[in-house]
Amino acid sequence: MINFTQLVLASHNAGKLKELQAMLGGSVQLRSIGEFSQVEPEETGLSFVENAILKARNAARISGLPALADDSGLAVDFLGGAPGIYSARYADGKGDAANNTKLLDALKDVPEAERGAQFVCVLALVRHADDPLPILCEGLWHGRILTEASGEHGFGYDPLFWVPERNCSSAELGPVEKNQLSHRARAMALLRQRLGLQ
């Protein structure tokens, strides 16, 4: 069992920080890497795992603390798994709204049965910048891409992601419900087990 009271979260995404802190509870305090640096590392990996490790090592190096990174994204079946690791940069860095518009355009006229998609989350935890054995946990969340945005909660692609088990979009789920079902929740449940937190 590994004991942490403080971890730095290697993410500049406020939505992730909120969700991950809620899932971890009070026993571990997540500090944002934004407290230490505003410079975002280039995500040069070819997989979620590589990018998560790269972000975690960078944050541990900058902060001197053990670091947790989340690399996540949306893999759309009709698009051969795109935007995948490029989800944040899908509309060339123009942000969530532009990403969502581009996705709706790419799936224009695609019938419901072919709109399957999954959110992917890989969490990487390193004890220090050169940790030779990062802890890696993965979570998937299967759903479908809607034909128009719906809902105000969450962030990113949530308004376009239909959650079959709840008959609504993930942006229509409250935070407590999303944090029980999501790709991030599944990865975090595995991480909590690995850390002996449950």
Ligand SMILES: O=P(O)(O)OP(=O)(O)OP(=O)(O)OC[C@H]1O[C@@H](n2cnc3c(O)ncnc32)[C@H](O)[C@@H]1O
């Ligand atoms: O790299 P960091 O700094 O952590 O922040 P980021 O937003 O760039 O994060 P990623 O590189 O992992 O890219 C994740 C993309 O997938 C989207 N995404 C991930 N999890 C999501 C969720 O739970 N709901 C909606 N969109 C999500 C998110 O909006 C980004 O476009």
Ligand SMILES: [Mg+2]
């Ligand atoms: Mg990123």
